[in-house]
Amino acid sequence: MNDLLVVKNLYVNFLVEDVSVKAVNGVSISIKEGETLCLIGESGSGKSVLGLSILRLLPENTEISGEIIFNGKNLLSLPEKEMRKIRGKEIAWVPQSPSTSLNPVLKVGYQVAEPMMLHLNLSKKDAYERTVELLDYFGIHPARRRAGEYPHQYSGGMRQRALVAMGTSTKPKLIIADEPTKGIDVIKKVRVVKLFEKIKKDNNKLSLLLITHDIPFAKKLADRVAVMYCGQVVEISKAETFFEEPLHPYSKSLLNSLPSKGLKPIKGHPPSMINPPKGCKFHPRCEFATDKCLKEPPFFECNGNLVRCYLYD
Ligand code: SF4
Ligand code: MG
Numbered sequence: 069m070n071d072l073l074v075v076k077n078l079y080v081n082f083l084v085e086d087v088s089v090k091a092v093n094g095v096s097i098s099i100k101e102g103e104t105l106c107l108i109g110e111s112g113s114g115k116s117v118l119g120l121s122i123l124r125l126l127p128e129n130t131e132i133s134g135e136i137i138f139n140g141k142n143l144l145s146l147p148e149k150e151m152r153k154i155r156g157k158e159i160a161w162v163p164q165s166p167s168t169s170l171n172p173v174l175k176v177g178y179q180v181a182e183p184m185m186l187h188l189n190l191s192k193k194d195a196y197e198r199t200v201e202l203l204d205y206f207g208i209h210p211a212r213r214r215a216g217e218y219p220h221q222y223s224g225g226m227r228q229r230a231l232v233a234m235g236t237s238t239k240p241k242l243i244i245a246d247e248p249t250k251g252i253d254v255i256k257k258v259r260v261v262k263l264f265e266k267i268k269k270d271n272n273k274l275s276l277l278l279i280t281h282d283i284p285f286a287k288k289l290a291d292r293v294a295v296m297y298c299g300q301v302v303e304i305s306k307a308e309t310f311f312e313e314p315l316h317p318y319s320k321s322l323l324n325s326l327p328s329k330g331l332k333p334i335k336g337h338p339p340s341m342i343n344p345p346k347g348c349k350f351h352p353r354c355e356f357a358t359d360k361c362l363k364e365p366p367f368f369e370c371n372g373n374l375v376r377c378y379l380y381d
Contacts, residue, residue: 069100072241072275073122078134080117080126080299088131089341091117093299093349095134099242104268104276106286106307108322109296110338115279116164118296119244122277123155124148139241157187160235162245166227170219177203177215180234187238202233206263225256229263236267243267244277249285261288283326287311295319298339298349305373315375318350348377 080092092114099105107115120126122136124143136143138159143151155161163169170179180202181195190198196215204211206229208222219227228248235243248264249257265288268274280286286293290307295316303316314320321334336353339345345352347362354361360378368380 069102071098072101072103072139073099073277074135074137075118075122076135076137078118078121078136079132080114080121081131082127083129083131087342090299090344091341092121093344095296095299095301097294097301097304099275099277101241101275102273104264104278104289104291106278106280106290106293107296108280108283108286108293110281110322110334112338112341113296114299114341115281115296116246119161119246119277119279122244123159123161124151125155125161153187156183156240157238158240159242159244160238160240162231162235162243162248164246164250166224166231167219169231170227172219175216175218176222176230177217180215180230180237183234184237198237199233202237203230206230206233207259208233224252225259228252228256228260232263232267239271241273242275242277244279246279247281248278249280249282257282257285261285264289283311283323284328295322298344299341300349300376302350302376303374305375309371309373315370315373315380316350316377317354317356317379321353 075095075097078092078095082089082091095118107118109115121132122143126132132144138154170176177196177199180199184190184195184198185192200211200215203214208214208226208229222230248260264276278286278289293305293307293310294301295303295318297318303314303319305315314323323329324332325334334353339349348365351357351361356379365376365378367374367376370380
């Protein structure tokens with residue numbers, strides 16, 4: 069399959085007063101048509117910023133460089149007017165917090181219908197009929213009545229599904245979902261997994277970028293995994309091998325910190341994004357660090373996976 073999205077050498081700095089926060093530090097990743105890439109890592113590692121950069125939804129005080137090629141176009145050099153056509157139509161963003169992402173004073177049906185009127189030129193009536201079908205598809209029942217309700221009349225899980233309905237309504241090529249399982253219980257998590265499986269099954273060309281620190285969730289859905297640490301991608305591996313044999317020492321600690329692996333905490337402190345460590349950003353916490361690690365490691369290939377660590381030189 070072809071690459072749908074290619075991010076090349078992306079740097080994102082936030083300027084806050086006179087300091088610069090290095091949120092993304094030279095990231096290159098790609099997503100193929102039909103692929104699910106899970107971006108994992110602790111909070112504050114730059115995952116959401118990377119997602120928001122792809123949609124160009126970052127605040128004003130941001131310096132951004134590199135390339136983001138989507139479907140052959142560099143999104144970073146598109147005029148805002150062109151970008152608006154891509155955002156919401158070709159790339160959908162499913163935000164982190166379902167309770168604050170829906171407008172409380174508008175009926176859910178209207179909110180789901182709006183992108184279809186805007187991007188697919190559907191009439192109000194047709195968009196509304198399509199909305200009822202979508203709500204039904206995503207298990208919001210009875211759909212016609214639910215379409216006429218306000219967000220506060222929905223449960224948390226229903227709001228989450230309404231956001232996914234809104235995101236998928238325009239049949240985007242790429243959906244970026246930020247922490248879709250954050251703050252929900254295990255039963256609802258199973259529903260979210262099923263929902264993404266269903267969307268993928270019904271549209272095998274759709275690509276997904278799932279940003280999550282929920283590793284069991286990533287394991288259920290990923291084709292490939294990219295691990296972020298301190299604004300960098302430190303490993304990109306196929307899901308078949310990653311969850312059994314992660315390569316990077318940070319990936320290993322991340323998997324070992326799961327309850328099923330005995331909850332071993334990752335030693336040391338998360339790195340500063342203002343003055344990140346020199347060389348390998350993980351070296352202050354890495355039990356294998358040597359002097360060599362004070363120089364930034366490049367990516368090394370290991371059985372078709374990529375890892376930024378000298379142990380694989
Ligand atoms: Fe550890 Fe060195 Fe590998 Fe970094 S490059 S993860 S410090 S061994
Ligand atoms: Mg985040």
